Amino acid sequence: MSSIPTNEQKHLLWDWPVRVIHWLILLLLPASWWTAEEGYQDIHQYLGLTLLVAVLTRLCWGLIGSPQSRFRDFLRGPKTVLAYFRGTPSTTPGHSPPGGWSALLLWMLLLAQALTGTVNSDDVLFTGPFYYVFDSDVSDFFAALHEPIFNVILGFVALHVLSVIFYERRRDQRLLRPMVYGKAEGRYGTGPAQPAYKALLVAVLLAGMLFALLEVAPAPPTDYYW
Template identity: 80%
Template sequence: MPSVRTQNHRDTPSPDYVLWDLPVRLIHWLIFLLLPASWWTAEEGYQEVHQWLGLTLLVAVVTRLCWGLVGSPQSRFRDFLRGPSTVVAYFRGAPSATPGHNPAGGWSAMLLWVLLLAQALTGTVNSDDVLYTGPFYYVFDSGVSDSLAAYHETIFNVLLGFIALHVLSVIYYERLRKQRLLKPMVVGKAEGRKGTGPAQPAYKALIIAVLVGGMLFALLELAPAPPASEYYW
């Protein structure tokens, strides 16, 4: 017969930790809104608005990458970035070791963040030679800036493909495997899915975002102006 201490220990439920903390959810849905808004403003010629949306996206992605180092348990890279053997084993039917991103989904998310970062950065050196010149276009020689900017549209097209794959994956897990992915990204957790440890305070992510935004603003202020000859026709 188990002791009273053992029995009480068994009856104590495990803490109901949040799976996705507030910063992760806010950044996820902010990016969800920023991407179509950025596309639309570029198509309609609202270049100044497009630029600020791109800079906001840059701050959001960099903040998320920083949160991957110091954030809550399931937001950290060490929780979901696994070696090739683990990824292969997952595709062969092995269970995921974490309630967050599975081994394949973790690398997929990381690739998306890298593509978003590249998209935002190449936009800062983009120019159409008529109405728009990125804030950091004159940091480099025009040939270098133009070469970097040439990837801006290409990266966006690649992003569209990965976003489509992401949506299809969510539908697959929600409908066929009955694993709730959308609900935790809205409310933080769902039945059968909870975090492995306490969430970090959201204000820490806010501090990171403010610092990243402040550094970006400082760089914008330091960015070289167009040559004097470009002010005259």
């Protein structure tokens, strides 16, 4: 019997939710930076909250999503990561062992970036929606991390781009095409993709919860206004 997979067996490597969130984050990061630099704080805040929902949705999808989107598929122990660097091939068509941990770390940084933005303040024109949830010293401490975290994220993005170029050019491993089309010749999923509407429901639920929290967030004290 031929080992070549049939059309029915050529499952998506990256499903629609993974791809949409990936490219959405790619758009949100420069847009967030530009709006902050230009002083469009209302738009900046909206973009940051959108980023928060997107990252949280991706983390949830790591638990209930399609085979290669799940943490259990690509998070491996130190021995497996070291073995990969020594030449042992990855056992999954998705993220490599070091790539999986790198992706998780990037999501954690993006989550921290979005959360610190909600308690940020310039003490003049802009105050994050959750700034008054905490004592001002606590909020200011986390707000001070907002810009350094973004700089670290830029470093990770640069490393990610260089890694993609390296694997595409030096190892002839297609990484970009599957993130656009879901699969490429020789790179397919190990099982059927979960319906995309499930991820949409997760995103809507998270957005609803966030909106509810925004509605009950403490308002500035009455003596805050001039």
